[in-house]
Amino acid sequence: MFMKAGELIKYLEEWAPPGASWEKDNVGLLVGKKTTEIKRIFLCLELNPKTLDEALKLNCNFIFTHHPLIFRPLKNLNFTKSIKKQLIAQLIKNDIVLYSAHTNLDFTKDGVSFELAHRLKLQNVNFLEYEEDNQFKLVVFVPENYFEKVSSALFNAGAGIIGNYSNCSYSSEGTGTFLGNEFTNPYFGKKLNLEKVKEIRLELLVNKWKLNNVLTALTNSHPYEEPAYDIYPLKNKNVNYGAGAIGNLLKPMTENEFLNFLSKSIKSQNIRYCKGTNAKINRVAVCGGSCSDKYKAAISAGADAFVTADIGYHTFEEAQGSILLVDAGHYETEVHSIDAVERKLKKFLKENNSKIELFKFKGNTNPVKFLKI
Numbered sequence: 055m056f057m058k059a060g061e062l063i064k065y066l067e068e069w070a071p072p073g074a075s076w077e078k079d080n081v082g083l084l085v086g087k088k089t090t091e092i093k094r095i096f097l098c099l100e101l102n103p104k105t106l107d108e109a110l111k112l113n114c115n116f117i118f119t120h121h122p123l124i125f126r127p128l129k130n131l132n133f134t135k136s137i138k139k140q141l142i143a144q145l146i147k148n149d150i151v152l153y154s155a156h157t158n159l160d161f162t163k164d165g166v167s168f169e170l171a172h173r174l175k176l177q178n179v180n181f182l183e184y185e186e187d188n189q190f191k192l193v194v195f196v197p198e199n200y201f202e203k204v205s206s207a208l209f210n211a212g213a214g215i216i217g218n219y220s221n222c223s224y225s226s227e228g229t230g231t232f233l234g235n236e237f238t239n240p241y242f243g244k245k246l247n248l249e250k251v252k253e254i255r256l257e258l259l260v261n262k263w264k265l266n267n268v269l270t271a272l273t274n275s276h277p278y279e280e281p282a283y284d285i286y287p288l289k290n291k292n293v294n295y296g297a298g299a300i301g302n303l304l305k306p307m308t309e310n311e312f313l314n315f316l317s318k319s320i321k322s323q324n325i326r327y328c329k330g331t332n333a334k335i336n337r338v339a340v341c342g343g344s345c346s347d348k349y350k351a352a353i354s355a356g357a358d359a360f361v362t363a364d365i366g367y368h369t370f371e372e373a374q375g376s377i378l379l380v381d382a383g384h385y386e387t388e389v390h391s392i393d394a395v396e397r398k399l400k401k402f403l404k405e406n407n408s409k410i411e412l413f414k415f416k417g418n419t420n421p422v423k424f425l426k427i
Contacts, residue, residue: 060088073263075158086151168184182298186290207275212264298341
């Protein structure tokens with residue numbers, strides 16, 4: 055079965071919505087067009103000459119990366135002076151689609167940090183910090199005989215999702231009143247006449263990046279010329295999106311045992327750390343990439359160890375004696391997320407009876423080298 059790039063992108067964005075990303079990030083379709091018919095898919099942490107060369111040899115025309123090739127605005131497309139621009143030129147020349155999920159994959163359930171937790175076989179895994187300020191409550195007033203039509207339209211547009219549950223709402227009955235002026239054409243009653251109608255108050259949660267689509271669905275499905283609705287910003291913790299992950303080891307370990315276990319689990323030979331409380335390590339927090347600012351949240355959550363990357367000297371100094379703080383490398387804590395993407399896409403392709411082949415870069419693109427003496 056053939057598939058357009060847009061179909062695959064839609065699936066990826068249902069899992070890791072671009073709206074969940076850091077506001078200054080650059081995620082989504084970076085090069086190419088959604089109408090391109092996918093031949094083969096290539097997955098890698100980042101695009102560079104090595105990974106693109108392998109994708110070309112495998113005849114792949116859809117490339118997924120975690121790190122965006124284009125992060126800052128480009129001032130020109132002078133292909134002679136920039137490796138990045140030369141990569142873009144090759145993508146365009148070979149009609150290759152480049153798609154990136156960066157911080158949206160970081161903040162998504164089963165994304166970067168959850169995969170790191172999976173590598174450590176952590177149990178009862180949850181977000182270390184749940185996202186806030188990214189949800190709204192939508193309240194809409196619907197005439198009784200249109201309730202099913204409007205509620206279904208809102209659910210289909212992405213409203214009413216709480217954790218692993220969908221179609222979540224609350225409704226109550228009441229009476230609506232309105233008086234239309236001479237320019238109106240009311241669905242019920244007559245203009246210039248005070249009308250009373252039995253209505254249902256419908257309440258739903260909406261993620262901020264779904265709000266516009268949900269409001270469009272509302273106006274298209276509601277019978278009134280001017281549907282009455284309210285939008286309330288919320289401070290609720292969003293159970294589906296957050297930073298980092300936390301869970302329990304299968305069995306307690308000493309600090310040294312845990313460090314050795316970590317090194318083997320994520321294949322990192324260059325671990326930096328500061329000593330914790332010297333107690334057994336049982337509860338572990340992780341955050342792939344640069345998350346050293348989350349170590350206090352890890353302590354508050356009862357973690358005995360916190361694994362992340364790009365930790366500064368003074369952060370180690372502040373944390374010592376309070377928690378086993380571990381810098382396991384930026385590349386090393388993120389690269390395994392490509393395995394999570396691979397599992398998701400294999401499942402999607404199988405469910406759609408697609409014969410599209412999927413390839414994952416098996417080399418190492420880590421630019422950080424270590425001196426061995």
